[in-house]
Amino acid sequence: MQDGNAFAVSAGGKISGSREKGLNRVLEILEFLHTTQRAIGIGDLAKGVNAPRSTTYTLVRSLVDAGLLELEGDGNRVYFGKKLYLYGMDYVRGNDLLRRGRQEVDNLSRETGETSELCMLQSGRYTIVHASPGTRPFRISSATGLQIPLPWTASGRLLLAGLERAEIEAMVSDDDLVLPDGRKLKLDDFIADIAKARVTGYCVTSGLVDAYTKCLAVPVFSAPGKVEATMCLVVPIDTSEERTASLIGLLRDRAARLSIAG
Amino acid sequence: MQDGNAFAVSAGGKISGSREKGLNRVLEILEFLHTTQRAIGIGDLAKGVNAPRSTTYTLVRSLVDAGLLELEGDGNRVYFGKKLYLYGMDYVRGNDLLRRGRQEVDNLSRETGETSELCMLQSGRYTIVHASPGTRPFRISSATGLQIPLPWTASGRLLLAGLERAEIEAMVSDDDLVLPDGRKLKLDDFIADIAKARVTGYCVTSGLVDAYTKCLAVPVFSAPGKVEATMCLVVPIDTSEERTASLIGLLRDRAARLSIAG
């Protein structure tokens, strides 16, 4: 008895995890739906989160009854429910920074015609919290809720400003340092970037996420020195020096507004 | 053993419920935060949902780690977290009707100057899913996420159109039939209203929620005969017949747009 851990290897050879807490299963389910971004059958859901079918059925039933999930169409697929939307709006209401930040981002993209985003750290990950597409013919990729490795972005460098080296290391995995095109950043360079971004008060990265855009980002402070969020513009990589500088000026101006009461 | 139910009356005389499933506790916590609409201390939270303190601490920790809740300010109070906001946005993205409905409501209130709302059934309850305040000096009460007894509203009459009498009875409690001013509706009258609203294709109620407003509502269909939502305008009770008629025309027009692809 009590070997402290009930993992076991079944005859088939695959690891059969021990009993999981229902709440954890639910959290996995939600996260899974967040990544799929669409309704999914309950059977597939069980497979997706690697949970027993019977358990998944009971949990989904609870969640549907509670309104956190909704049965889609034929009644076989599930996705997020109205309740989550309502809770999300509650969050927005209780969060001045987010509310005003969204507004500001919408303004920015309308005024400049460029894609504009509000970004935050979300459990240690870089997250696009709100995005507003620009008016350019080719749509620059960006979607609300998208999570991207911190080192790939200008905002990431600002969000980590003020953290200890150890904290940064803890947040950045080796994989995160590998760019989409295969290049690998050096951790020291990244940390140096962060320090630099901190003193300059803005950050520009070129051709990191893709080869055709650069990203201009500025910090939004919730308290002196505490970076709560960033606002950024995603522009074509060949944008002129002058325009870039002017856009950064605009960004800093707007971010300052947010920071005041933030 | 096995009396099938572990409720017990402690010496103090108060009912000590049996063990509760963690997930249910969590659902209660979320619902509680939704009603308080503000951050709350963990101790108070435990009291609020009538859960043991130790349990509440563990659950809240899980939820905070998952990002569904966030620690506010001093780290003692909790409220909804970014993750819920992201899930909520996922819901919006997956829901054309809601997305376009919000837009339409914003348009309506801008064009008419009146308070406009999008309403839906949410686990059997009438819910204001999105609201846009009008330009009138006295602000007409209405908040996103607010839940109100069905019989108090014009929208409620439309949302129940097409349901069997038994289904309606199941959704409406006796308390729901008592208006804020103490008057009590008769269930039969309410059901008659529903039938009438169904054939006329709109519904107007005067002085139900309060004595100074009337509510003009029209249905939005997700499928022929299936009322998925309502759009409504909340106007002063002395609004003229002509204006009322014209507003209803406008509402029907906009609702029809929504219904097409809904």
Added chain:
DNA sequence: TACACGCGTCTCTTGTAAGAGACAATCGTA
């Protein structure tokens, strides 16, 4: 027609999570 598959429901067992309660630390206040 037979077979394989996925779905939704149910039953039974047991590993474990919910809860009671004790504890030290902190706070306000008298």
Added chain:
DNA sequence: TACGATTGTCTCTTACAAGAGACGCGTGTA
């Protein structure tokens, strides 16, 4: 300074939820 109240953590017990698996049903396809 002493107190009652509250806060966050921890331990231990047992009631019960998670999970395995069987079942019946509908469906596609050979």
